Amino acid sequence: MSLTRLCCKCSLHWYVQITVFFTVLKTGQDTFEFEDIPEQDTGASNPLDEFDPNEFEEELSPLGELHQGDNEEATNEETTGPGGAGETNDQGESGNSDERPLSPAVEEPPPPESTTNSRTHATASYTRQEVDAIHQATVVEDVRLAQQYIHLLKNACIDDAHHHPLSATARDRLRNPPTSRVNLKEEQALRISLSFILGNPTDAQYARECRTIEKEIEGLKCLSKAQVEDELAKLTGVEAMRSDMCPGTCVAFTGPLDELEKCPKCGEERYEPRKSVKDALVPRRTFITMPLAFQIQALWRHVDSATRMRWRDTITEHIRNQLRDGDKSVLDQFDDITKGHDYLRAFDEGKIQSGDTVLMFSIDGAQLYACKQSDCWIYIWVLFDQSPDHRYKKQYVLPGAVIPGPNKPKNLDSFLFPGLFHLAAVQNEGLVIFDGLENRLRTTYLYLFVVVADGPGMAFITGLVGHHGKYGCRLYCGFPGRHPPQKPHYYPALKKPRGYDVDGCMHPSIHAEDLPRAGSGNYHDNLEHVAGASDLTSYRNLRLETGIVKPTIFLGLPRTLPIPKLFGSDIMHIAALNVGDLFIPLWRGKFTHHRTDDPDQWKWAVFADKELWDQHGDIVRLLATFLPGSFDRPPRDIAKKLNSGYKAWEWLLYLYGLGPALYFGILPDPYYTNFCRLVRGIRLLSQHSISAEQVQEARTQLNSFADEFEKIYVERLPERLHFVRPWLHAVTHLAREVVRKGPPLCASQWTMERTIGDLGREIRSHTHPYANLANRAVHRARVNAIKVLYPELDADNEDSQSxxxxxxxxxxxxxxxxxxxxxxxxxxxxxxxxxxxxxxxxxxxxxxxxxxxxxxxxxxxxxxxxxxxxxxxxxxxxxxxxxxxxxxxxxxxxxxxxxxxxxxxxxxxxxxxxxxxxxxxxxxxxxxxxxxxxxxxxxxxxxxxxxxxxxxxxxxxxxxxxxxxxxxxxxxxxxxxxxxxxxxxxxxxxxxxxxxxxxxxxxxxxx
Known part of the structure; x- marks a missing residue:
């Protein structure tokens, strides 16, 4: 039965209520039945009543919701939860027959939420009483631990010195920030020393510059590098928080784990051995978090920076005025989050107000050295209050934390907790700033608008099963995957294979156009089921049928978009990494295949001819001279450099720039046309400004691409289900996400990738690279702050184009x-x-x-x-x-x-x-x-x-x-x-x- 798309006639007062377009019901025969949901009208009365976002989406055709950006590596054990394999197969999937049936794909519409403009809890997901009730019923330790972190965040306050380890001076600064700046004209030695330190010199370079200037200026005595670093910390107020961690990076000893003396995962001791009971406890390893609030206070204090921080307010007022006048054409062009429905709804409901600070959280893993295991994790903050031509620059990207490796963390929540506790405390109380534009103290409220990560990282922070689970969509659309016979991993195949009979995977075929929207899964009810599991077996069954491993730690933050709509897509990993990882092996006949599926019979495997492949790579190399320097790094000879690490940017230029021309006449139809559909859709959605017509075209092309890919490559063969990689599902959401959150580039991982590269290049101690990287991040936070507080110190100030x-x-x-x-x-x-x-x-x-x-x-x-x-x-x-x-x-x-x-x-x-x-x-x-x-x-x-x-x-x-x-x-x-x-x-x-x-x-x- 085909799916019917219905618009919900809701105003911008609609917030937590998830728009429902079809309900997926579980039946005794493990099949899907699609049931239409009647329209609702909440009867709005506000300045934007005439603007109906769902009506606008109807004009674009089924444009609705999206997000993804999968780096399709295997996730680690946390994504599977207790009991090991997690989403393996459907054994025992029916669960407890006495329990209420689950609806993992879509939820029934909840009652309309109150539209009061409360400034105390803008997320409006669970009440504290509901969370406490779920917590009491929890039997699975990992779920209980996640709930404990959430509970601590919900009760966060600035004065909690136990979980918020700041000095008394720093704590006071959050409520009483400076209202003036030190006059550096009267502090010649300090001014000169600061100007030197901004250039990121080595100790020897700094000393040499000081000696040179001291010879030129009589009586001048520059500060030592240590002294100027101390002054930098005092002037900016950026104080780092240091937390203990497992030496093997399993967990951080924070929140409910802060009293432990051994790692609960590996048993490693937390502290160095003591020679005497009188000796102080010395942690074996620590990590550093850069509190967000001090960096934001710095951005508001100077009149120039405060003016830049008003960009979002100015644009929002312009949009509201046009909508109030009945001019909907302002939303014909999506050029930032301010044109997205999620933002407009939040603003109209008072969840976001003028003068607030709107944030993006971005996290990713990085390997510091190619020749050895050297993983580390970094997260950053991006402020949407500044214009797009400022917010993504190095100077305005705010470092959050550096989680050292070389191992991957086994409980990421424990490492995120210090920074999120700080954010929650400031959200609960409000952040006092000195507004340089208004020349007064006032309070700004911090609102977390979107959280992004690569595939494995997103599985960690969402608490979902990851892309190989049955419900593997990171945006929780609720579409179930299918797994090959006798194989554990699920794949988001639209079409049911021929001759296929696998229990729990027999749902009917569907077109990409009819896929559920992002966030359509019944997240909150399903989470309640998972958290209330009576035993481990029940938990595993519920995890399989809901796609939820545990509650996300972000449920503890008081001011965010509703979960799971808080979590964003990542066009970078999809377009730049995942596409090439699938198509190049397919076209070379080297993709993993079943023993009965002979690659010599693949009509698309044109580059299996080594001579042709080598010739193709040589052409790519020779064409580099025709690519402008502003295109950055050109793609290298892909035939020779593919296995040595083709960079994301190289993939982007190769696939979407050179690919359509170089594949013409080589890749046969219909495979060439199928690839061109993907290229066209990604090109349109990779713009900073996308028209409504382009959004619709991109959606049509990408949906056709997904349908056609299964038709011409998979051919409904069970042994080719693994061809349907998770990103093929993700691209079907991308266009809808433009309508919700603006262009995908606004919340992509490109900013994170550049930050990792910038900080990595500053490492100077290869003996202790992680500690050095953390120190560089702290230094970056302070340097960024001093540059906006004292722009005259910044010789490279790009805002001065006189x-x-x-x-x-x-x-x-x-x-x-x-x-x-x-x-x-x-x-x-x-x-x-x-x-x-x-x-x-x-x-x-x-x-x-x-x-x-x-x-x-x-x-x-x-x-x-x-x-x-x-x-x-x-x-x-x-x-x-x-x-x-x-x-x-x-x-x-x-x-x-x-x-x-x-x-x-x-x-x-x-x-x-x-x-x-x-x-x-x-x-x-x-x-x-x-x-x-x-x-x-x-x-x-x-x-x-x-x-x-x-x-x-x-x-x-x-x-x-x-x-x-x-x-x-x-x-x-x-x-x-x-x-x-x-x-x-x-x-x-x-x-x-x-x-x-x-x-x-x-x-x-x-x-």
């Missing part, structure tokens, strides 16, 4: 466009073809050029997105091996489609005394229609016309730097150049385009 700081000979031509050096020394007459281009441009506007113009060529242009567009004139003088950055994407006036051009040079002209920037370009031809259609609009392959297509354009029509990669396509007689954009670089936000020529005279500016 003309007096521009390089010599550079000219700001407005709207973020800056023409940079180099510049020709003298005026030169243009050649005849260039004269015709200038004349033609002016003639279109009714002007005539007489004689031969003279001008000075200029080499480079900085775009508003930060890219540097070079020119053919510049690159002709550069050494061999330069990566081309002279090709650009442009949008001409009155044009609906972009064009591509090679920049020959830039020049400046004065028109009616207004300085304007221009570019002499050679336009590429229009994209080949056959290639564009065959690739589902992924290949824009153009002819290069050289001097015959010269034209003068206003530099403000240039949107981005692109690669124009030469390639000989099969069945095409000439070389074409296909356009390749930097992934995630959305250029739709640059505003209105300028006219090509807007005045009567052309005067060359030689200044």
């Amino acid at each position: 003309n007096d700081k521009l390089p010599a000979a550079s000219r700001d031509v407005g709207d973020g466009y800056i023409i940079l050096a180099r510049v020709e020394r003298y005026l030169r007459p243009v050649v005849p073809l260039e004269t015709r281009a200038i004349s033609s441009a002016l003639r279109e506007h009714g002007f005539i050029v007489q004689g031969i113009p003279s001008l000075q060529r200029r080499a480079r242009l900085r775009l508003p997105n930060g890219q540097i567009a070079r020119s053919a004139w510049k690159e002709a003088t550069m050494t061999k091996g330069v990566r081309q950055s002279r090709n650009v994407k442009i949008m001409m006036p009155h044009s609906t489609e972009p064009s591509y051009a090679e920049v020959r040079y830039y020049f400046i002209a004065k028109i009616n005394d207004v300085t304007m920037g221009f570019a002499m370009v050679s336009l590429y031809g229009r994209p080949d229609v056959q290639l564009r259609d065959k690739s589902l609009n992924n290949i824009h392959a153009c002819r290069y016309h050289g001097d015959t297509a010269l034209r003068v354009i206003n530099v403000k029509t240039i949107q981005s730097v692109v690669a124009m990669v030469p390639h000989k396509f099969p069945n095409h007689n000439e070389i074409l150049h296909f356009a390749m954009e930097k992934p995630g670089l959305d250029v739709a936000v640059f505003g209105a385009l300028e006219d090509l020529i807007s005045s009567q005279s052309l005067h060359t500016d030689s200044n």
Whole structure:
């Protein structure tokens, strides 16, 4: 029976109530029956009554909910819970027949929640009485331990010195922050010492710089490095919390474990042996947490930073005003979380208010050394209050904690507890800040909007079974997987295999379009069942049938999105790692297969031919020179470097940039078309700004991709169920999540990956790398704080783009466009073809050029997105091996489609005394229609016309730097150049385009 999608006519007052579109009922025959749920109307009355988010989703077709980003490694023992294997098979899955039947896929609509704007508990999931009742009924130790952590968080307070180990000074600072700054102009030695320390010098470098400046300034005595670090801590107020941990990283001795003297997992002693009972207890190992609140206080104190922290408020007010006026078009473009329904609902209900601080929590594991086991875990905080062009920069990303390895933690909750207790305490009481913009003390409330991690990390923090469980969706949509006969792991296959008879996996086939939405699983009722299990056997059965291992520690926080909607997807791991891990082995005929499934018979295994594979890898290597430097690291020879660690960014450029063109004519249909569907959907969803139409197109393409993948690769064969990796299910949620939370890039793991790389590069002690890494994280938190408190100390302050700081000979031509050096020394007459281009441009506007113009060529242009567009004139003088950055994407006036051009040079002209920037370009031809259609609009392959297509354009029509990669396509007689954009670089936000020529005279500016 097909699934019917129903809209719930709820206003933005709807919060915890989960919108229900179909109910999945368990029957005696282990089959699914789908039951429609009638619509409800809560009768809203608020300024946004006219805006119905579900109605908006209906316009987009079944756009609703999503999230995932699976790094598909096996999760560790915590994800399976007590008893070992966890989600193995369906033996004993019926559980206790006296218990109420479970509905793991979807819950019945709960009664409408009260819409009072309470500021005391914005999560509104369980009441404390309900949690206490569940806790009393718990028999499984791991579940009970998780509940104890939750209980401690719910009762967190700033003055709890036992669980909140801060100094009295730091505790007082949370309620009475400084209202002024030290005048560094009067503290010359401190100012100079601080400026040195911001450069991250070694001890020797710092001492050398101090000696040099002391010789130049008589009487100056710089502070020692230790002294300046102490001053840095005092000025910023960032005080680290140190907690004991198991030497083997099993657990941290925090919360309910803080009285233990041995690790409950491995039995290792907590303390060093004492020679005397009078000796103090010395922990064998500790880890460091950087409290969030002090870093936030620093961001609000200076007027400039406080202004940046008001960005979310400003945007929200603009959106609300437009919706209040009946203008829903403001939500036609999703460019941040502020356009997502989850945020708008929370704001409308008073869960988020103006002046609050909205957070993202991101955690990931990292291996410090490739040659040895060296795992560690790091988490960070990102503040959505700042604009997207600030919040993800190194200076504004707030370190949370470093969990040292080399082993993986066996109870991650115990390591998260200090930082989350600090957050909960501040959420319960409110954080007092000095608002530099308002010049007064006030209280801000911290709201946790989204939590993201890779696949194994998400299984830890959600308390769900992980991606190999029966209900393995990290967003808890409730769709059950299927496992191969006699095999333990489940896979999210949409279609029931032929000749397949496995107990508990016989639910009917379904189309991707009809999958439940993220968060549709009956989480709270199912959690109550799991926590109330009467014995270990019952617990295992309930875990299998619900997908829940234990309650998540985030249930203890008072101000978050409802669980499980708090947990986000991660487009980075899906797009950049998981896709290649599946397709490349499949296409090479090397994917794990059943003994009866001969890879020699796989029609898609075109790269099983080693000669063809090696040739393909060599082409990838040679094309690197055509990728601009702003594209960062180009993909290497994949045939040679695949096994030595292909980086996430390399995968992204290889698969989504080069892939559609390089696979054309090699990968046969329908496999090529199937891959292009994936590329098209991921490209659309990897933008910073996504239109409603693009969201719908991406959803259609990705759903078709998922359905088609099973049809052409799996072919409903039970022995190929393992082809259906968890990320194939995850991509079907991605488009819906745009409507809920904004573009996936806003809450992806790219920021976390960059932070890990930055901190890892700062490690200087390879004898004690984990301690050194933790110290670098503390130093980073303090340096970030001092930079916003004293921006004059930051020589690299990117917010200061005044003309007096521009390089010599550079000219700001407005709207973020800056023409940079180099510049020709003298005026030169243009050649005849260039004269015709200038004349033609002016003639279109009714002007005539007489004689031969003279001008000075200029080499480079900085775009508003930060890219540097070079020119053919510049690159002709550069050494061999330069990566081309002279090709650009442009949008001409009155044009609906972009064009591509090679920049020959830039020049400046004065028109009616207004300085304007221009570019002499050679336009590429229009994209080949056959290639564009065959690739589902992924290949824009153009002819290069050289001097015959010269034209003068206003530099403000240039949107981005692109690669124009030469390639000989099969069945095409000439070389074409296909356009390749930097992934995630959305250029739709640059505003209105300028006219090509807007005045009567052309005067060359030689200044």
